[in-house]
Amino acid sequence: MLQTTQYANNTTAERADSLQCASARPLLTVDKVTLRYKTPNLLITATEDVSFSVEQSDRFVLLGPSGCGKSTLLKAVGGYMAPVSGAIHINGRPVKKPGADRMMVFQEFDQLLPWKTVLENVMFPLLVARKLPRSEAEERARDYIDKVKLTRAADSYPHTLSGGMKQRVAIARGMAMQPDILLMDEPFAALDALTRRQMQDELLQLWEDTKFTVIFVTHSIAEAIKISNRILLLSPHPGRVKAEVIDVDHARHDDGSAVALERDIHNLLFSEPGHRE
Amino acid sequence: MTNPQIILAADVTTNRPHANVAEIEQKLGALELIWGIGAVRKTVLIIVLAVIWQVYASYLDNPLLFPTLSDTLTTLYDRFADGVLPARIWTTLKVLITGYVAGTVLAGVLTILAINTRIGTDFLETMTAMFNPLPAISLLPLALIWFGLGASSLVFVLIHSVLWAVALNTHAGFLGVSRTLRMVGGNYGLTGLSYVVRILVPAAFPSILTGLKIGWAFAWRTLIAAELVFGVSSGQGGLGWFIFENRNLLDIPAVFAGLLTVIIIGLVVENLVFQTIERHTIQKWGMKE
Ligand SMILES: Nc1ncnc2c1ncn2[C@@H]1O[C@H](COP(=O)(O)OP(=O)(O)OP(=O)(O)O)[C@@H](O)[C@H]1O
Ligand SMILES: [Mg+2]
Numbered sequence: 390m391l392q393t394t395q396y397a398n399n400t401t402a403e404r405a406d407s408l409q410c411a412s413a414r415p416l417l418t419v420d421k422v423t424l425r426y427k428t429p430n431l432l433i434t435a436t437e438d439v440s441f442s443v444e445q446s447d448r449f450v451l452l453g454p455s456g457c458g459k460s461t462l463l464k465a466v467g468g469y470m471a472p473v474s475g476a477i478h479i480n481g482r483p484v485k486k487p488g489a490d491r492m493m494v495f496q497e498f499d500q501l502l503p504w505k506t507v508l509e510n511v512m513f514p515l516l517v518a519r520k521l522p523r524s525e526a527e528e529r530a531r532d533y534i535d536k537v538k539l540t541r542a543a544d545s546y547p548h549t550l551s552g553g554m555k556q557r558v559a560i561a562r563g564m565a566m567q568p569d570i571l572l573m574d575e576p577f578a579a580l581d582a583l584t585r586r587q588m589q590d591e592l593l594q595l596w597e598d599t600k601f602t603v604i605f606v607t608h609s610i611a612e613a614i615k616i617s618n619r620i621l622l623l624s625p626h627p628g629r630v631k632a633e634v635i636d637v638d639h640a641r642h643d644d645g646s647a648v649a650l651e652r653d654i655h656n657l658l659f660s661e662p663g664h665r666e
Numbered sequence: 667m668t669n670p671q672i673i674l675a676a677d678v679t680t681n682r683p684h685a686n687v688a689e690i691e692q693k694l695g696a697l698e699l700i701w702g703i704g705a706v707r708k709t710v711l712i713i714v715l716a717v718i719w720q721v722y723a724s725y726l727d728n729p730l731l732f733p734t735l736s737d738t739l740t741t742l743y744d745r746f747a748d749g750v751l752p753a754r755i756w757t758t759l760k761v762l763i764t765g766y767v768a769g770t771v772l773a774g775v776l777t778i779l780a781i782n783t784r785i786g787t788d789f790l791e792t793m794t795a796m797f798n799p800l801p802a803i804s805l806l807p808l809a810l811i812w813f814g815l816g817a818s819s820l821v822f823v824l825i826h827s828v829l830w831a832v833a834l835n836t837h838a839g840f841l842g843v844s845r846t847l848r849m850v851g852g853n854y855g856l857t858g859l860s861y862v863v864r865i866l867v868p869a870a871f872p873s874i875l876t877g878l879k880i881g882w883a884f885a886w887r888t889l890i891a892a893e894l895v896f897g898v899s900s901g902q903g904g905l906g907w908f909i910f911e912n913r914n915l916l917d918i919p920a921v922f923a924g925l926l927t928v929i930i931i932g933l934v935v936e937n938l939v940f941q942t943i944e945r946h947t948i949q950k951w952g953m954k955e
Binding site: 486491504514517518546547549 | 849854856868
């Protein structure tokens with residue numbers, strides 16, 4: 390059941406293979422993408438030659454140690470930075486600039502507009518990007534605020550919320566837009582263990598309801614296994630694809646396959662000699 | 667060896683029921699609430715200062731040098747009643763508002779150009795570096811040659827006093843908007859002017875408000891000073907002229923009444939207008955630095 394496709398030497402044949410078994414056209418394709426940051430005296434290669442594709446209703450996880458370019462990859466998919474080489478396509482169209490078809494839940498806590506209440510924050514993109522009428526936007530916003538269990542805080546301003554509550558507002562805002570892909574950058578990283586578990590369960594519950602497509606960045610192996618159906622393992626300096634894990638959702642806790650998978654992934658990620666973490 | 671135990675809060679035995687349950691929200695006392703209002707504390711201070719003035723001036727008993735508060739207030743009332751002061755105030759405020767609004771609008775245009783184009787940034791930076799250290803009042807002689815005696819010279823000087831302060835602060839505020847918020851704006855597909863108006867302006871509002879306050883303070887002082895130098899034009903002077911005129915007539919209580927009016931208008935704008943704006947915006951949003 391469980392498969393780990395290892396890109397041993399990155400042969401294109403292998404990759405073409407793994408693309409083929411998918412449906413006719415994936416929702417998102419990332420093809421041999423290299424991403425660099427230009428600083429005044431350095432050229433930092435964040436990711437090199439990374440390829441993957443995401444299908445409709447995938448819960449796709451980017452997993453890797455800190456600094457392997459997960460956020461950078463997500464920003465490229467979001468359209469915030471252009472690849473040095475390679476191409477990113479969504480629905481067959483190249484990604485050129487940010488857009489509401491790829492809603493982003495950022496890693497940072499300051500992503501809510503402080504001058505808007507929780508409700509207004511969730512409504513705002515529905516009004517300006519989706520051009521929904523006010524009443525409809527409000528109805529949908531309230532619906533998703535209920536889903537992330539923030540009904541009582543709907544009229545509060547973000548500075549009065551806890552970190553976890555802010556993150557939930559950002560998730561509600563992203564999901565209310567019903568984007569083609571929801572991009573989530575370690576949305577639960579700053580939460581305490583208990584809230585984190587609750588949020589993971591809620592996310593899965595919401596996915597059962599609407600079957601949205603999501604790319605989820607994390608550096609917790611356990612979280613990746615719990616949430617995803619596919620995992621892309623990245624190695625650091627620069628970020629390269631190390632392996633892809635498919636059918637993750639078939640791992641189960643009662644027969645120990647989840648634990649075994651976690652150990653396998655751990656060994657894979659930390660097998661590299663000289664790797665410091 | 668004893669095993670670890672978990673003792674539930676509900677099982678903790680206390681004499682009073684719910685002793686371990688405290689209320690989360692507690693109302694503050696009425697006095698504490700009133701004292702918490704800045705305006706109340708400041709009013710008390712002003713009253714104390716007024717009493718000291720009255721007592722000291724009565725003791726001095728020299729209305730030509732230092733009239734009492736009651737004399738000043740009586741003159742203030744008389745000059746209001748005979749319509750002289752309201753006319754002077756109106757003249758001053760008309761010029762002030764014209765200059766302030768024009769300066770702010772110009773500052774807005776300059777900063778929007780500055781964040782969208784590199785040459786705009788260079789222009790703004792060079793101009794603010796050059797003109798910000800120059801006191802606006804020093805342009806008055808030149809303005810008088812260019813625009814002649816009249817309101818347009820004053821407006822020119824006022825624009826100069828407002829423009830650079832507001833532009834500098836607004837630009838700094840725009841640059842200080844966090845990368846995340848800018849990316850959120852991009853995510854919603856906002857570009858150009860709607861991006862500036864819907865994301866940058868509110869996100870930079872603390873800085874913009876600071877700029878507006880500084881601009882106001884510069885403008886108010888510059889205008890009164892200019893009117894003192896400039897005197898009267900086309901038959902109707904402003905507050906500065908009122909003070910100057912009454913000094914020449916040795917009507918010192920009226921001079922004090924004029925000064926008091928200048929102070930009161932300044933206080934009203936700074937403490938009522940700007941603080942009300944502040945309370946309804948950056949304080950409510952938790953953005954106050
Ligand atoms: N704005 C930037 N300027 C220059 N270099 C950057 C910038 N942002 C990231 N980098 C570099 O790019 C590399 C990848 O960073 P990235 O933020 O994508 O890592 P990450 O996988 O998201 O890490 P984490 O799990 O800690 O969030 C790092 O080596 C980092 O130093
Ligand atoms: Mg990151």
